[in-house]
Amino acid sequence: MTQVVIVKTRFAPSPTGSLHLGGARTALFNWLFARSKNGEFVLRIEDTDKERSKPEYVEEIIESLKWLGLDWDGEPYFQSQKTALYQEKIETLLSEDKAYRCYCTKEVLDTKRSEMMKAGEKPMYDRTCRDLEGQESSRPHVVRFKTPLTGAASFVDTLRGVVEVGNDELDDLIIRRTDGSVTYNLVVVVDDAEMGITSVIRGDDHIANTPKQVNLYKGLGYEPPEFTHVSMILGKDKKRLSKRHGAESLLEYRDEGYLPAALVNMLARLGWGYGDQELFTREELVEKFTLSKITMSPAVFDKEKLDWLNAQHIKTMDNNELARLALPFVQKRHPHATQEDAEKLIPLLKERSRTLVEMAEGMDFYFTREIRYEQKAEKKFLTEKGLKPLERVMELIENCSDLDTETLDREFRKLAENLGLKLKEIAQPVRVALTGKTVSPGVFEMINVLGRRESLNRLKAASDIMRSIESTVK
């Protein structure tokens, strides 16, 4: 009988803040590994810190993961609901003499620690209560795990190989607080083991915790899983990413008009590579992802590269889908905009927008009734000299049988030639007339979506201005 080992990974955030880029990448790697192996990926909320855990953060984390498209198997698991299990494990450790009650107060511990620091010693618990006779459960106490006094704790990291730390470096860690609540190191071990997690993929800030946890695995009679520690994500100043670096929460990127596909691509390429390939779809990532290709060194997050990636994904995305994602951004500027409007305008903007915000801005011309001319644009292009050509353009649009871009292109060129002008000499004034700006989508495309009536209205308005200049001059 062959035993098939199914891969099972987990993302285990503590709901003490928003999901940030580092956490999102950890989640992504766990998700990718599970999906690439046809395994399971579960979401576990580590809410054992009652003080700092907040339900709204749980909501935000879930919303972020959904936005990225990282779906988990089953229901989210909350550690706060599994206290009985943890208490049972602690009682077992106690009864097996693998843990003990410690009656030292926090104050005593704190002063001892600072004294040790002052004396230049290792600030460790002095194990006063480790071998105390007669353990009273009625007195206030914490429960500490009996870390072996000799030997070493080691584990295999997928990327780094064997990591070993002498047990003399390790403290007797607290596994249950005075108030009876349980602590992180105990709980992760129990859960990872009980849930059957085969591969723990987490931030390398946990690498120093792992040896302690390995001792716990042994003490509880569990087999440790495979560990993979992923590096941190840094800001431009090479410091750990924080508010100072701009967007901290993943949802801020959503609100700035980035595509989930682009964020996933970005996060994957930050600390992982597949030859020279830069652009990946989610499916390709699942297909090509391997743990061994993860980089161990910390990576600096470069927003300019995200911009580029976002533009690339915008360019290749299906128009309808893109319109759906862009619509909220358009409606923020123009509340009456519809899905149809967005779909009509997408082709004009998808080649020239880096974000959905830029895309929505680029659509302004379509929704604006009264064109407000930029001063520089007006002065340069709405001139007396430009009046005649503009009038000819109006005639052209009036008489043009079909306002598709090919016809317009052909007719505009013909007109330019007849007038002895370059195409740009008529295209620029028309652009200003239609948008008030010198930068916009192509004029033929704009005329096409605006339609004959509206295009003529705008050209008429511009020509009136040009005429008034003419009369002032005279």
Add this chain to the structure above:
RNA sequence: GGCCCUAUCGUCUAGUGGUUCAGGACACCGCCCUCUCACGGCGGCGGCAGGGGUUCGAAUCCCCUUAGGGCUACCA
């Protein structure tokens, strides 16, 4: 302080002892394309942190230094 982790262009990375005076991408700078802005195409700038070993041969292996990061909580 102690312990642990990391180190290729400004940034993300390819590279796992020899077809590499180190390849790609972003950014930047030229040129081309062009109705503007973009897109795109072509080209350029730019790197193995430093020092010792090992080896016929080192970006690749080992050691030291330096730099950055983490842990050292009744946080996770």
